[in-house]
Amino acid sequence: MGQTESGHEIHWDSGPRGALTKGPAPMEAVLQAAAVCGGMDVVSILKKRRKEISRFELETEANRKADYPKTFEKLKIIYRLGGDGITLGEIEKAVKLSWEKYCSVVNMMIPNVEVEYRVELLEEKSV
Amino acid sequence: MGQTESGHEIHWDSGPRGALTKGPAPMEAVLQAAAVCGGMDVVSILKKRRKEISRFELETEANRKADYPKTFEKLKIIYRLGGDGITLGEIEKAVKLSWEKYCSVVNMMIPNVEVEYRVELLEEKSV
Numbered sequence: 001m002g003q004t005e006s007g008h009e010i011h012w013d014s015g016p017r018g019a020l021t022k023g024p025a026p027m028e029a030v031l032q033a034a035a036v037c038g039g040m041d042v043v044s045i046l047k048k049r050r051k052e053i054s055r056f057e058l059e060t061e062a063n064r065k066a067d068y069p070k071t072f073e074k075l076k077i078i079y080r081l082g083g084d085g086i087t088l089g090e091i092e093k094a095v096k097l098s099w100e101k102y103c104s105v106v107n108m109m110i111p112n113v114e115v116e117y118r119v120e121l122l123e124e125k126s127v
Numbered sequence: 128m129g130q131t132e133s134g135h136e137i138h139w140d141s142g143p144r145g146a147l148t149k150g151p152a153p154m155e156a157v158l159q160a161a162a163v164c165g166g167m168d169v170v171s172i173l174k175k176r177r178k179e180i181s182r183f184e185l186e187t188e189a190n191r192k193a194d195y196p197k198t199f200e201k202l203k204i205i206y207r208l209g210g211d212g213i214t215l216g217e218i219e220k221a222v223k224l225s226w227e228k229y230c231s232v233v234n235m236m237i238p239n240v241e242v243e244y245r246v247e248l249l250e251e252k253s254v
Binding site for chain 1: 129131132133134135137139140141142144146148150151152153154155156157158159160161162163164167185191195196197198199228229230231232233234235236237239240
């Protein structure tokens, strides 16, 4: 069990693919942290531009090198979001800014890992 | 809320130092993941050598660069463990092997982050 500086516990575990485990494996958490790190930047960048996000989903894809230490080879993060007046271009600008300037997790892995992102606009309407 | 491939949820959050948050921040989780990743290696290496660990603590210290993207500048992981017949030299060998060969999280951050470790042997006896 790990205790973070902010006082939260993470129950770490690891096992073969499909095995029943009690918590996330380290590399799973790093993958999510990379997505969430950039996702938090995007929220704060759009907030500063007075854009209200109504829905935000992050999806990750990664594959690992065959040889030890089996680091990620490629990592892809999909930012899927929408909200009143938000355009695909604005999402792209925010994500770019996050990756180029703010996101610590992603920037610690470059160039060891080939990272790419994809932005998607969610438009919805109640009828 | 993030769902990992292994089916676990992480409630991510972030706030200024000391703020009340609902879960770990991305960089906190990466720091722990780096320690746990190597820690799991050490457990498995010592197990293969038929050494029984009775206690294992991991401690991390890190500081971040002042400028964005504020990646970790230095990261230190302390491996503190003990068990029947385990020597400081064996812990050191296992940790070295983990860092040089197995630990994916640490190896993704090198050389962006200056990483170092310290090993400590816990000896105890009931009297």
